[in-house]
Amino acid sequence: MQILNLGTPRSEKKSAIRAGAWGKYRAQSIQRMATKEGADGAGHLARIVNYVLYQPNPLQQIFYLLLVVGGYSAFLFFGLPHLPNDSLGEIHIYLSFVAVLSALQSFIAASMSSPGILLPRTHCAVTVLDNSLTFLVCVVLSLTMTATLVYFDNYEFDDVLYRKRECPTCKMTKLARSKHCSVCNKCVPRFDHHCGWLNTCIGECNHWVFLRFLMMNVLLCSYGSYVLFATLSDEYQHLLREEFLDENTRTVVQGEPMVVVRYLIHEESILIVLFVLCVGMGIALVCFSGFHLYLVSNNLTTNEFFKRRELRRSHMCPCTHKYDLGSAVLNWREVWEPRYKAKIFAVKLAASKRSDHQKGVKSA
Numbered sequence: 247m248q249i250l251n252l253g254t255p256r257s258e259k260k261s262a263i264r265a266g267a268w269g270k271y272r273a274q275s276i277q278r279m280a281t282k283e284g285a286d287g288a289g290h291l292a293r294i295v296n297y298v299l300y301q302p303n304p305l306q307q308i309f310y311l312l313l314v315v316g317g318y319s320a321f322l323f324f325g326l327p328h329l330p331n332d333s334l335g336e337i338h339i340y341l342s343f344v345a346v347l348s349a350l351q352s353f354i355a356a357s358m359s360s361p362g363i364l365l366p367r368t369h370c371a372v373t374v375l376d377n378s379l380t381f382l383v384c385v386v387l388s389l390t391m392t393a394t395l396v397y398f399d400n401y402e403f404d405d406v407l408y409r410k411r412e413c414p415t416c417k418m419t420k421l422a423r424s425k426h427c428s429v430c431n432k433c434v435p436r437f438d439h440h441c442g443w444l445n446t447c448i449g450e451c452n453h454w455v456f457l458r459f460l461m462m463n464v465l466l467c468s469y470g471s472y473v474l475f476a477t478l479s480d481e482y483q484h485l486l487r488e489e490f491l492d493e494n495t496r497t498v499v500q501g502e503p504m505v506v507v508r509y510l511i512h513e514e515s516i517l518i519v520l521f522v523l524c525v526g527m528g529i530a531l532v533c534f535s536g537f538h539l540y541l542v543s544n545n546l547t548t549n550e551f552f553k554r555r556e557l558r559r560s561h562m563c564p565c566t567h568k569y570d571l572g573s574a575v576l577n578w579r580e581v582w583e584p585r586y587k588a589k590i591f592a593v594k595l596a597a598s599k600r601s602d603h604q605k606g607v608k609s610a
Contacts, residue, residue, distance in 0.1 A: 306445070341469070352459040400586065415433075430446070457542070545571055
């Protein structure tokens with residue numbers, strides 16, 4: 247039996263026409279709404295990306311704390327019961343706590359440190375001294391706004407990387423080796439880079455604090471790798487002397503390397519993950535720290551290193567640079583004893599002498 251197609255009735259055709267017109271209008275409306283929603287969604291996404299990448303935010307700091315505190319908490323639950331063992335003594339229970347505490351202390355100190363901020367118009371210099379308390383240094387030599395003493399004006403312009411010009415944002419003369427940070431929106435003396443892990447810039451005042459933070463985390467990852475490897479190795483050696491029951495064949499199997507490894511992966515997966523994290527992050531930190539030690543030894547900042555590399559590609563970069571003091575020891579001293587401290591000490595000493603002189607005149 248065949249079914250013949252006799253066509254569509256006229257009433258249904260009218261309905262179809264009306265449905266088609268309405269469907270077309272509805273589709274266009276949905277498309278316009280989708281376009282508007284898409285634009286709004288793109289705007290929200292752009293704002294999120296801008297906040298994460300181009301504005302000061304604590305996201306990487308939170309991630310660091312999750313790694314360190316979360317990793318140590320996991321070690322307390324899954325690793326501490328294995329201590330002491332044949333490879334590690336009881337002292338490592340306390341040393342692990344000291345290592346984590348030292349890394350966190352260096353993180354907090356570096357996060358709270360100031361790179362030294364050059365304020366516009368007045369040329370005041372905000373810095374953080376050794377006691378980590380904010381100290382405002384602003385010496386005005388006359389009533390004019392421009393006649394001020396800048397504590398960070400310690401380097402000459404090399405006319406290669408740095409030329410005397412005005413910062414278009416802060417509206418003041420840029421100092422040699424300084425840079426306006428696009429993230430913090432501030433001019434930083436002896437600018438190195440903006441560190442997202444610390445949510446602050448690295449500059450003349452906190453460079454040494456940043457290096458200490460790096461070293462403490464290199465030590466933490468190295469020590470964590472050692473403790474975890476020794477713990478897993480001790481467990482591995484212990485299991486080689488054990489016997490295992492095969493659940494499939496119900497036979498007793500002597501401990502063999504592959505059997506023990508499979509057992510460890512199943513039973514000690516948390517410790518293995520922690521070990522892999524410590525090794526991976528330790529290698530990355532060693533490479534990053536080595537790069538910064540190289541920069542300090544040559545009296546270079548990260549900003550200057552990449553600027554010189556760009557100039558070198560254009561065959562415009564000189565072989566030597568103006569700020570290299572010719573000795574790694576002297577270059578390191580630039581970080582541990584920044585030049586601004588000598589100026590602050592000189593001003594304090596001069597003020598003390600004036601005060602003593604005025605007291606002597608009054609007493610006379």
